[in-house]
Structures are given as structure tokens and as C-alpha cells.
Amino acid sequence: MEGFGSFYITNTTNTSQLCNRLKDYYKIIFLEKGSKIKIDFDTINCPADTFFFLNEEHFFVLDEKAKGQLIYFDTDFYCIELHDQELACDGLLYRNITLTPYIHLTHQQATNLCRLVTEIEKEEKNTDYWSEEKIKLLLKYIIIEATRIWAIQWQINTSDFSKKQNFIKKFSKLVEENYAQIHQVTCYAKMLNITPKTLNNNVVKNFNTTPQQIISNRIILQAKRLLAHTNLSVKEISHTLGYTDSSYFNRFFKKQTSTTPLTFRKTQKKPKQLIF
The missing domain is CATH 1.10.10.60 (Homeodomain-like)
Incomplete structure (x- = not known):
């Protein structure tokens, strides 16, 4: 599917081959508890299941023991700025100038968000007329739920x-x-x-x-x-x-x-x- 993709992160994932492919994409990264990631110049441990929201400019390195899933999409597939009036995430989850947006999740929150990620994975395998639109809707749901959680965790x-x-x-x-x-x-x-x-x-x-x-x-x-x-x-x-x-x-x-x-x-x- 043009402008969109996803893959599982395991200890056998060869992430080095993804460098050029992902530099122009927004990323949603789900990492399981115990994983570690370096984003730009900060190393972040995951004491719980965690979602990260990265824009095109973020550099990141996954620890060799990291496990989870990564979703990537470009602005032609789903434009964050265009949908911001509906989602209110631009400047919070994406293009946040004061911190790297991520949310540590409770078991229930992780279950709910991962269910949406699984639905996206299923839709990727479909080739019918509606699959792309459904994936966009699922991305929207993920961003909405993540923004809610982010607002709670930052006491907004x-x-x-x-x-x-x-x-x-x-x-x-x-x-x-x-x-x-x-x-x-x-x-x-x-x-x-x-x-x-x-x-x-x-x-x-x-x-x-x-x-x-x-x-x-x-x-x-x-x-x-x-x-x-x-x-x-x-x-x-x-x-x-x-x-x-x-x-x-x-x-x-x-x-x-x-x-x-x-x-x-x-x-x-x-x-x-x-x-x-």
C-alpha cells in the first residue's frame, strides 16, 4: 500500500535496511515492557508497554532486545496537519517542540491500542476498495486514544x-x-x-x-x-x-x-x- 506500512520488531529485525525508506514518514512505534529505544540523543526505557509518536526528523535506534510493532505513513496517505482540527494532536503527539511524545500504558490501555494495531495489520492484507480508508480510520482512533492518554499523563x-x-x-x-x-x-x-x-x-x-x-x-x-x-x-x-x-x-x-x-x-x- 503506497505511503503506508508496518512490521513487527523482534531481536532478529534488521532495522538498518529501513533507513532510507523511513526518513520521510511519520512513525507510531509500539514497544513492549522492558524494551529500550534511543531517540535523537536520549535513551528511553519502557517500564510498561509504550507507544511513541515520531515525525520525519527524529533519529532513533532500537535496542537489540526491543520487541513490538512499527507503523509508518507519509503525508499523502494521512496528513496530520490536515486532520488536526479533528484530532488536536499536532504540536502534542507530533511536532512537539519541548519533549518526545510517548505514553506508558496500563494493561487495559495497551490491550485497547494493540487491538487497533492488529486490525490495521489485517486490513493491510486486504486488497479491496475499503481497506485503505479503514486503515486511515484506525490510525485516527489510535491518535485520538493516545492524545487522551497523553493529556491525562501530563495532567492537562x-x-x-x-x-x-x-x-x-x-x-x-x-x-x-x-x-x-x-x-x-x-x-x-x-x-x-x-x-x-x-x-x-x-x-x-x-x-x-x-x-x-x-x-x-x-x-x-x-x-x-x-x-x-x-x-x-x-x-x-x-x-x-x-x-x-x-x-x-x-x-x-x-x-x-x-x-x-x-x-x-x-x-x-x-x-x-x-x-x-
């Missing part, structure tokens, strides 16, 4: 969820689309038609950090990705991220990470099981 009051989520979504989207060119908080405040002080207060309230730190963190994450996974020079990376002065970028990177870009690059070993 559902009574004011719409207003809070709307701000999170707008600010997250603006930063995600502009961090490589726009670094000033005042510019984001202007795009949101609010004052810098109001933006700062809203961000601190919703994210427990400042807007400037969120912008800086996003720049640093992309810088680390480019340092670890490409052969671009530091000067090329600094220009890619909107810095005409590579010396200034070096100082900025060291201030944020306590190390220089080149030193960071030397510490990164490209894993054998790299998916991107």
Missing part, C-alpha cells in the same frame, strides 16, 4: 484543553517552521499578534520554560542532528541554522551544551541500527 485539564492546546499548537508550529531563520522572541510574538511579555507568560505557564530557551533548544537539537548524522562542516551547519557568523554559532553552541560543535561530533558514534 480537558475542560480548558482546547484553549491551551491551541496556543501550544500555534507556537510549536511557528518555532518548528522558523527556528532556522528566526531566533528572536519578539518576532514570534508579532506573528502571534501578542506582546513579548504575554508570549513569555503563556510559554512559562504551558511549558515551564521561556520562549527563548525553547527556540534555542530547537536550534541545538537540529545542530546536534546535523553534526552527528551528516558530513556538513560547522560553518555549513551554522549557515543552515541562520547564523552568518560561524564563530558566534560556536559560542552559542558551547553556551547551550558546555562543549564545542567539533567536540560533540567526535563523541558521536554512528550506530549500526540507525533509522531515520
Whole structure:
């Protein structure tokens, strides 16, 4: 089925062959209790069955003992942004600029979500007219249930969820689309038609950090990705991220990470099981 696929993750899965195939896809990863995954530069253990929601830019490495299932789809098959008005997940489960979205599940929650994954697997084997549409509906159900669970685990009051989520979504989207060119908080405040002080207060309230730190963190994450996974020079990376002065970028990177870009690059070993 074009633009969509799934497979089981076992200790015999050769994930290295999936690198190029998955780099342009959204991913939903189900990992069983006891599994381990490294997403970008953070290693996450699964003390319970866990679902992860990754966008096209996430780099991840599965531990050799990881078990579960992976679903991938592109925007032509199912566009998260197009369906966001219905699902309210963009900026939460996907394109979340402050954390990697994942949910640890109770036994009942895992049973319910895995039932939907199993239904998707069955529909993949069908070749009739309705199978693709049913898979899209099942993806929608998974995302809705996962968003509910995420909101509970992060103690978001559902009574004011719409207003809070709307701000999170707008600010997250603006930063995600502009961090490589726009670094000033005042510019984001202007795009949101609010004052810098109001933006700062809203961000601190919703994210427990400042807007400037969120912008800086996003720049640093992309810088680390480019340092670890490409052969671009530091000067090329600094220009890619909107810095005409590579010396200034070096100082900025060291201030944020306590190390220089080149030193960071030397510490990164490209894993054998790299998916991107």
C-alpha cells in the first residue's frame, strides 16, 4: 500500500535496511515492557508497554532486545496537519517542540491500542476498495486514544484543553517552521499578534520554560542532528541554522551544551541500527 506500512520488531529485525525508506514518514512505534529505544540523543526505557509518536526528523535506534510493532505513513496517505482540527494532536503527539511524545500504558490501555494495531495489520492484507480508508480510520482512533492518554499523563485539564492546546499548537508550529531563520522572541510574538511579555507568560505557564530557551533548544537539537548524522562542516551547519557568523554559532553552541560543535561530533558514534 503506497505511503503506508508496518512490521513487527523482534531481536532478529534488521532495522538498518529501513533507513532510507523511513526518513520521510511519520512513525507510531509500539514497544513492549522492558524494551529500550534511543531517540535523537536520549535513551528511553519502557517500564510498561509504550507507544511513541515520531515525525520525519527524529533519529532513533532500537535496542537489540526491543520487541513490538512499527507503523509508518507519509503525508499523502494521512496528513496530520490536515486532520488536526479533528484530532488536536499536532504540536502534542507530533511536532512537539519541548519533549518526545510517548505514553506508558496500563494493561487495559495497551490491550485497547494493540487491538487497533492488529486490525490495521489485517486490513493491510486486504486488497479491496475499503481497506485503505479503514486503515486511515484506525490510525485516527489510535491518535485520538493516545492524545487522551497523553493529556491525562501530563495532567492537562480537558475542560480548558482546547484553549491551551491551541496556543501550544500555534507556537510549536511557528518555532518548528522558523527556528532556522528566526531566533528572536519578539518576532514570534508579532506573528502571534501578542506582546513579548504575554508570549513569555503563556510559554512559562504551558511549558515551564521561556520562549527563548525553547527556540534555542530547537536550534541545538537540529545542530546536534546535523553534526552527528551528516558530513556538513560547522560553518555549513551554522549557515543552515541562520547564523552568518560561524564563530558566534560556536559560542552559542558551547553556551547551550558546555562543549564545542567539533567536540560533540567526535563523541558521536554512528550506530549500526540507525533509522531515520
